[in-house]
Amino acid sequence: MTRRGLLGSAAGALALTVSAPVLRAAAPLNIVATTGMIADTAQRIGGDLVAVRGLMGPGVDPHGYRQTRSDIVAMTRADAVLWHGLYLEAQMESFLADLARKVPVFAVAEAVPQEKLLSHADYDGRYDPHVWMDPLLWQDVTLEITRALSSLQPESTDAFARNAEEFLGELDALSAYAVTHLSAVPQEKRVLVTAHDAFGYFGAAYGFEVVGIQGISTDSEAGLNRISELVSFLVTRGIGAVFVETSVSDRNIRALIEGAAAQGHDVTIAGALFSDAMGQEGTYEGTYPGMIDHNVTTIAAALGAEVPDRGRLGKLAVGS
Missing domain, CATH: 3.40.50.1980 (Nitrogenase molybdenum iron protein domain)
Incomplete structure (x- = not known):
């Protein structure tokens, strides 16, 4: 039906x-x-x-x-x-x-x-x-x-x-x-590294490899072995962009960046994503469509695709 x-x-x-x-x-x-x-x-x-x-x-x-x-x-x-x-x-x-x-x-x-x-x-x-x-x-x-x-x-x-x-x-x-803007990300750049594994459905829908430092629950701990594995992953794959999340501490992401730097590989924070919570109340990003618009626009722009300056409807905050 x-x-x-x-x-x-x-x-x-x-x-x-x-x-x-x-x-x-x-x-x-x-x-x-x-x-x-x-x-x-x-x-x-x-x-x-x-x-x-x-x-x-x-x-x-x-x-x-x-x-x-x-x-x-x-x-x-x-x-x-x-x-x-x-x-x-x-x-x-x-x-x-x-x-x-x-x-x-x-x-x-x-x-x-x-x-x-x-x-x-x-x-x-x-x-x-x-x-x-x-x-x-x-x-x-x-x-x-x-x-x-x-x-x-x-x-x-x-x-x-x-x-x-x-x-x-x-x-x-x-x-x-x-679909339009994420498909414009070069294939070799379609790797999304985040604080925890919240973007599996995103990856499945839009053809991205998703790597979270923690598992699907933020209650899981990311030990030194996990950080070390991901540092090697970033260096071997030449990945230079990772993302923080607004509802998860950036501690593990920063440890990842420091670990890569120690091996002579530069990694930057490419943006903050809304994973388990939306933006501030009263803003476009504080709505479900605004949350997704922000994530899609931020990821696509950071990984090499051209996107509208302020998202799908021109409503994203400047610098969002």
């Missing part, structure tokens, strides 16, 4: 649950979302029919995040909680399982079909959770968020479906922009 068909079917099925005409506008749904990416998408789909609170702001690492007392209050009072799943919020899983007995709780990334997920040698039986790195995979999450909101407020299903269709089109355009 097509995407439009899925949205239409959901709207039709949920419309049947409304037994009487709605005479007044429903109060906005009180939604709590764990990550900024989920919060932004839920707000785009819900519009003024939802009030969304995101727990994890700019620079926050979801892998080790623990709920605060105010988070607990917000989630227990919410109409629903949207969390990522796929073991991203590992420290919160037992709390969310308990909460699900009282409040509707949706693990929205677990709607991504299993055949689209990447397994990881370090995590037997689990999958790489960083599906937001590919806008086309994020479409599956968008559809799941749409279904969740529609189940909570059936009378608004048509409005949610319209907003979702518009957002899905934006994700199509974002993906097309990424």
Whole structure:
């Protein structure tokens, strides 16, 4: 079934649950979302029919995040909680399982079909959770968020479906922009070295070799042997550009640069990428499309492709 068909079917099925005409506008749904990416998408789909609170702001690492007392209050009072799943919020899983007995709780990334997920040698039986790195995979999450909101407020299903269709089109355009500019990076330069292994889906989508100092979780430690291996990798391959992440310490990246310098090989930080969190609230980079636009534009420019000065829509901050 097509995407439009899925949205239409959901709207039709949920419309049947409304037994009487709605005479007044429903109060906005009180939604709590764990990550900024989920919060932004839920707000785009819900519009003024939802009030969304995101727990994890700019620079926050979801892998080790623990709920605060105010988070607990917000989630227990919410109409629903949207969390990522796929073991991203590992420290919160037992709390969310308990909460699900009282409040509707949706693990929205677990709607991504299993055949689209990447397994990881370090995590037997689990999958790489960083599906937001590919806008086309994020479409599956968008559809799941749409279904969740529609189940909570059936009378608004048509409005949610319209907003979702518009957002899905934006994700199509974002993906097309990424394909165009990342394919212009010379083949020999398509190596992305970052602080942790958050860019696997990015690499799979756009044909990049991705090397993270840490594994897919920032809880994993990068020992001296790992740093030494990657120094040799950079020197042997002649790689001169690496990237830091806004939600991960740059300590290991700087150790890598120093190790390469000790062997007479210059490596520079080519830019800062948004990996597990978006940019500052109120900025374009603080939205999901802006986050991806920034990453694509930064990577493509640093590795030799021509890109628009301020990204796909000319909205990126100067020097972003």
